[in-house]
Amino acid sequence: MKTYQIYASSAKGTGTNLAVKTYKFDWSIIPEGEYEMTFQFMSEISAVTHAHAESTTSSMKLSIDMPFSTDKYEVNDNGTASSTQLMGFLEITDEFKTDENVMRIWKARYLDNAPVMIKGKPQGNTFVVKTLQHNGATGQIAPYDLLINLKHIC
Numbered sequence: 001m002k003t004y005q006i007y008a009s010s011a012k013g014t015g016t017n018l019a020v021k022t023y024k025f026d027w028s029i030i031p032e033g034e035y036e037m038t039f040q041f042m043s044e045i046s047a048v049t050h051a052h053a054e055s056t057t058s059s060m061k062l063s064i065d066m067p068f069s070t071d072k073y074e075v076n077d078n079g080t081a082s083s084t085q086l087m088g089f090l091e092i093t094d095e096f097k098t099d100e101n102v103m104r105i106w107k108a109r110y111l112d113n114a115p116v117m118i119k120g121k122p123q124g125n126t127f128v129v130k131t132l133q134h135n136g137a138t139g140q141i142a143p144y145d146l147l148i149n150l151k152h153i154c
Contacts, residue, residue: 038148038149039088047098047100064129088113
């Protein structure tokens, strides 16, 4: 089985908000078939105030909007099974504290989230990465590096 890795730095994405970045990528280099998708994520260390650190203690969600088919669903108010582009969660790690700030990193290691099965390679030439708060609002974080792993299953 062949594995493809796609590296995306927030510096290479377009958009002024770090919480929503659009990337250009030529998916034609990947053959047709089904894939197991995992990801790794690491933000730069950033200083946040103690008050902000205390008010943002829950994980962040990572959504990758790319044209592919998968069996991932989200609970909603009307009881239907709506599909989602949620890939997993980002963990907060407070590295150290100063008198004024908390030095914080957002991360997800390779095995922190379950793999996502993709039915067919992604299509088009763009994909969008979003970091979301628990309530679904975009959550701006520090500049980041994202590594998307696609393992060809069949």
